[in-house]
Amino acid sequence: MNLSMRCSVSRSCIIGMEGQGLANKTPVVLPKVRLYGGQVTSWKNEQGDELLFVSSKAIFKSPGAIRGGIPICFPQFGTHGNLEKHGFARNRLWLVDDNPPPLPVNTGIKTYADLILKPSEEDLKIWPHRFEFRLRVALGPKGDLFLTSRIRNTNTDGKPFSFTFAYHTYFSVSDISEVRIEGLETMDYFDNLKGKERFTEQGDALVFESEIDKVYLDTPPKIAIIDHEKKRTFVLRKDGLPDAAVWNPWERRSKTILDFGDEEYKHMLCVEPAAVEKPITLKPGEEWKGRLELSAVPSSYYSGQLDPDKVLHG
Numbered sequence: 001m002n003l004s005m006r007c008s009v010s011r012s013c014i015i016g017m018e019g020q021g022l023a024n025k026t027p028v029v030l031p032k033v034r035l036y037g038g039q040v041t042s043w044k045n046e047q048g049d050e051l052l053f054v055s056s057k058a059i060f061k062s063p064g065a066i067r068g069g070i071p072i073c074f075p076q077f078g079t080h081g082n083l084e085k086h087g088f089a090r091n092r093l094w095l096v097d098d099n100p101p102p103l104p105v106n107t108g109i110k111t112y113a114d115l116i117l118k119p120s121e122e123d124l125k126i127w128p129h130r131f132e133f134r135l136r137v138a139l140g141p142k143g144d145l146f147l148t149s150r151i152r153n154t155n156t157d158g159k160p161f162s163f164t165f166a167y168h169t170y171f172s173v174s175d176i177s178e179v180r181i182e183g184l185e186t187m188d189y190f191d192n193l194k195g196k197e198r199f200t201e202q203g204d205a206l207v208f209e210s211e212i213d214k215v216y217l218d219t220p221p222k223i224a225i226i227d228h229e230k231k232r233t234f235v236l237r238k239d240g241l242p243d244a245a246v247w248n249p250w251e252r253r254s255k256t257i258l259d260f261g262d263e264e265y266k267h268m269l270c271v272e273p274a275a276v277e278k279p280i281t282l283k284p285g286e287e288w289k290g291r292l293e294l295s296a297v298p299s300s301y302y303s304g305q306l307d308p309d310k311v312l313h314g
């Protein structure tokens, strides 16, 4: 499952199936997919987003990894378990949830979509647990993005299940060498490049000079990604997601990733609010909630220092 705010044919896009498309305006958001056959009609809405409408003859083929947007990692983050990397949810078709159980009302948010994922019989062979995964994607008036995941154990055999989770958020940055992260200093982390060994980060904000693949543990609810060149700061606020993965493949690794351009590592950074160290366990009937709020704010950068207080506590 990949969410992308801006859509184009080669990237993720909002797709309406035949019979569901333009007429009743209920597009289904799908992962980045490859389409084979069928008829595809593209249409731009007033915001310039591209909507695709595909005939029912089209076949969707999931690509595995998704390079952009916010793939959902569930029921497993990374290789922390025996399932395929990052779990299967990012490569499944999600349906629009017409009648979700209510969420607390936020009067500032008027635009949202509710999606639902339930396991198929094939999924149950890989991970033998019934669940309902509800995702609300909401936009605030200034373009802030709010994601609320609710995962419920609907097993009828009385069995609990455990999972790990992440919003695999890709950020577009001007130049990775000019970016720093505040909020993760002094945190413990698992280093995926060193056999998941545990280390402690130093006291300074994180800067990037080489490949990084770490899972920071028990992190604060607010993390800031400061892009000096663009004078823009992404602020992440999270709830129910103690950990945060940070990933950039850098030059050498990028060259080994087929769907990653050799230079693309310079303009991306993944900071992924997650629950990894302590898997979430749910008994039948129990529900877990994980929230992410993302905003982009202009950052004032002067005399080599950004006011961290403004970013982290503002």
Ligand SMILES: O=P(O)(O)OC[C@H]1O[C@@H](O)[C@H](O)[C@@H](O)[C@@H]1O
Pocket (backbone or CB within 6 Å): 064, 065, 066, 078, 085, 086, 168, 192, 213, 214, 245, 247, 270, 272
């Ligand atoms: O290529 P994928 O499956 O999307 O994974 C990309 C990266 O995602 C990160 O979250 C992981 O920590 C990395 O180990 C992984 O390489």
